[in-house]
Amino acid sequence: MKLRHGFPTIGLxxxxxxxxxxxxxxxxxxxxxxxxxxxxxxxxxxxxxxxANGDAAPKTLTYWASNQGPSIEADKEILTPELxxxxxxxxxxxxxxxxxxxxxxxxxxxxxxxxxxxDVLNIGNTWSASLQATGALLPWDEKAFAQIGGKDRFVDSxxxxxxxxxxxxxAVPLYSMAYALYYNKKAYREAGVDKPPATWxxxxxxxxxxxxxxKWALGVEGSNLSNNIHQVFVLAKQHGADxxxxxxxxxxxxxxxxxxxxxxxxxMAQDKIVAPGNAEYAQNQSLQDFAKGKxxxxxxxxxxxxxxxxxxxxxxxxxxxxxxxxGMPGQGRQVxxxxxxxxxxxxxxxxxxxxxxxxxxxxTGDEExxxxxxxxxxxxxxxxxxQDPAFNTPxxxxxxxxxxxxxxPLPQVPAESxxxxxxxxxxxxxxxxxxxxxxxxxxxxxxxLTKAQQQMPQ
Amino acid sequence: xxxxxxxxxxxxxxxPGGRSLPPRGRLGRAALPxxxxxxxxxxxxxxxxVPMVMGILMSFKELTQFYIRDWASAPWTGLDNYRLAxxxxxxxxxxxxxSFWVTCVFSVLAVGLCWLIGVTAAIFMQEGFRxxxxxxxxxxxxxxxxxxxxxITWAFMFQRDNGLxxxxxxxxxxxxxxxxxxxxxxxxxxxxxxxxxxxxWPFAFLVVMAALQNIPRELYEAAAIDGAGVWxxxxxxxxxSLRPINQVLVLVLFLWTFNDFxxxxxxxxxxxxxxxxxxxxxxxxxxxxxxxxxxxxxxSVLLLAFLxxxxxxxxxxxxxxxxxxxx
Numbered sequence: 001m002k003l004r005h006g007f008p009t010i011g012l013x014x015x016x017x018x019x020x021x022x023x024x025x026x027x028x029x030x031x032x033x034x035x036x037x038x039x040x041x042x043x044x045x046x047x048x049x050x051x052a053n054g055d056a057a058p059k060t061l062t063y064w065a066s067n068q069g070p071s072i073e074a075d076k077e078i079l080t081p082e083l084x085x086x087x088x089x090x091x092x093x094x095x096x097x098x099x100x101x102x103x104x105x106x107x108x109x110x111x112x113x114x115x116x117x118x119d120v121l122n123i124g125n126t127w128s129a130s131l132q133a134t135g136a137l138l139p140w141d142e143k144a145f146a147q148i149g150g151k152d153r154f155v156d157s158x159x160x161x162x163x164x165x166x167x168x169x170x171a172v173p174l175y176s177m178a179y180a181l182y183y184n185k186k187a188y189r190e191a192g193v194d195k196p197p198a199t200w201x202x203x204x205x206x207x208x209x210x211x212x213x214x215k216w217a218l219g220v221e222g223s224n225l226s227n228n229i230h231q232v233f234v235l236a237k238q239h240g241a242d243x244x245x246x247x248x249x250x251x252x253x254x255x256x257x258x259x260x261x262x263x264x265x266x267x268m269a270q271d272k273i274v275a276p277g278n279a280e281y282a283q284n285q286s287l288q289d290f291a292k293g294k295x296x297x298x299x300x301x302x303x304x305x306x307x308x309x310x311x312x313x314x315x316x317x318x319x320x321x322x323x324x325x326x327g328m329p330g331q332g333r334q335v336x337x338x339x340x341x342x343x344x345x346x347x348x349x350x351x352x353x354x355x356x357x358x359x360x361x362x363x364t365g366d367e368e369x370x371x372x373x374x375x376x377x378x379x380x381x382x383x384x385x386x387q388d389p390a391f392n393t394p395x396x397x398x399x400x401x402x403x404x405x406x407x408x409p410l411p412q413v414p415a416e417s418x419x420x421x422x423x424x425x426x427x428x429x430x431x432x433x434x435x436x437x438x439x440x441x442x443x444x445x446x447x448x449l450t451k452a453q454q455q456m457p458q
Numbered sequence: 459x460x461x462x463x464x465x466x467x468x469x470x471x472x473x474p475g476g477r478s479l480p481p482r483g484r485l486g487r488a489a490l491p492x493x494x495x496x497x498x499x500x501x502x503x504x505x506x507x508v509p510m511v512m513g514i515l516m517s518f519k520e521l522t523q524f525y526i527r528d529w530a531s532a533p534w535t536g537l538d539n540y541r542l543a544x545x546x547x548x549x550x551x552x553x554x555x556x557s558f559w560v561t562c563v564f565s566v567l568a569v570g571l572c573w574l575i576g577v578t579a580a581i582f583m584q585e586g587f588r589x590x591x592x593x594x595x596x597x598x599x600x601x602x603x604x605x606x607x608x609x610i611t612w613a614f615m616f617q618r619d620n621g622l623x624x625x626x627x628x629x630x631x632x633x634x635x636x637x638x639x640x641x642x643x644x645x646x647x648x649x650x651x652x653x654x655x656x657x658x659w660p661f662a663f664l665v666v667m668a669a670l671q672n673i674p675r676e677l678y679e680a681a682a683i684d685g686a687g688v689w690x691x692x693x694x695x696x697x698x699s700l701r702p703i704n705q706v707l708v709l710v711l712f713l714w715t716f717n718d719f720x721x722x723x724x725x726x727x728x729x730x731x732x733x734x735x736x737x738x739x740x741x742x743x744x745x746x747x748x749x750x751x752x753x754x755x756x757x758s759v760l761l762l763a764f765l766x767x768x769x770x771x772x773x774x775x776x777x778x779x780x781x782x783x784x785x
Contacts, residue, residue, distance in 0.1 A: 454549035
């Protein structure tokens, strides 16, 4: 693409042989370069430029933080004073880069391929097993854990989302989150709804009351693949299904999985409590709609900070556990959230392993856990920090109880990332169908899930 | 650089050779442009060839997430990646073929429209009139804007509920009964073509405008005296004079459009709707998203081979056509 500017402006006096020849040469060069850009597209290892592995002084660390706050800038403001504190304690300077979610996985993949990456990084906990399989992250064996105060410091469910079962975790938990049902209290009052729904049937019933006068009951992010996955994963659990069988092979087309996906898309297609426009949402527009009062409910993880950033006051919304099919949230078919969260990993190629371990110890220490989780509205995965009264607010109590009793980790298999893309896209396409008014039948759902399964690595 | 300095004295030496340039002198003169181009071509090859060779090597490996950290250790798989890509009965091959056809239709439409609009605008701009410079600058703006900024603006305009396009079509003109989706489903193809044409036609305009400056005015004057109308002048003078430029222009537009990654990526993100699943995005998905870089590379190599073939055939056919026309 960059060569466009260098393209010769062809303006030649006469059309004789030399013109033809020149033109042909120009054509040949333009062609060559245009073709070359084709092949470059497939070059996997783009060096990221942020690599700090060549640092001469091991007194620095590069840290890729994920975007946890309302914006990248906000994250920098939140994290910089903490990193300064670490520098004062240890003399190690941490160079911070906050990487947006849309880039993070690609950046990690590029760093893995090229070996040029950060020393310490945040990963979405659902990627743990996929990244573990690449071998790019330091495995946390007993010895490594001993350096940060031991494995026992962390909550079990959070540790279970840090790598494949039976292997040393690829990361340690940093922030924990869970899904909850957020509802607009004013909308509830106006529609005469006195309490949040506990089952999906109640949610649809309440939803029909709330959907009127151009307002809608429930917001979804139809084009956000990860969010689609989080929702249908929970619904599949409730239908007694898993997207991977015991030996780690994809099982997308089971009756339970089909029923789960259908139930989720039917909130728009059949129950009509979701605005059709939600099908193209992928940038948290559903949270904006909620803050503006256009929708009355969203199923989301730790949304409080975002609502505040959109100008809501904490009294405006209520938090309830995500509904179940019947009964109360619990384990097995009563699961009502994934174990959401952020893990912290050490890049195996680091030239400052000692410093990296110190930094992880600092970030998972009680004090930082309290400060950071409180700021981000998440729950500390560290047992001692979790006891702090700061995490006893009504919002966080719901999230903490969910994590403790009724959350399950997404499948910790190497193909998890591919699963998110394949099934997430299937759900996105089904929402597009529903928005266009096409009926969502079980056959159609099964067809899309079959296609998704065929895309998985064999 | 060394080649250049060597070439210069050689050329000078032939100069005094006399008025009726001896064969060697003519050769030297013909070679000079190529010699001048040589450093650039060598650098190009160095910058572009290395990644190309890497890509081709990768296409013969099983380069999945288990091997990307040390991809020299990935096992060789022979032609397996290619077999996977061209097995049109299996899902991967079928999707690639679908994506290929979508890209073909997209390219033909986009290049055709870019060329048509570019040539039309250039011809209209040929006559001097007040405000011509301003209009020219305005026409070139889309080409000057950074791709990301321009396309993300389109993405906002195409939003279903809050976008400008639906606001005009639905709210103001009432042309549609429902607000259509532009970034999902079938309309996404139209959205893609619109953005691509909007972005690229100024290039066609620019090149044709430059070429038009070189058509001698006397030709038009003579034609006007002979009673040729505007339409006849365009058909008999402008178009034939533009032929060599068009040959290159269409080819370059085609290659850029066929390979276009930025437009669909910014418009649709990681998973493009089926109707707008361009091949470059498809290959990106097959490698970065599924973490199978071997298969992605194989598809890239196939794409490269296809474009090479198209380019060769195109150049042969158009050049022969022109030679025949001149004979």
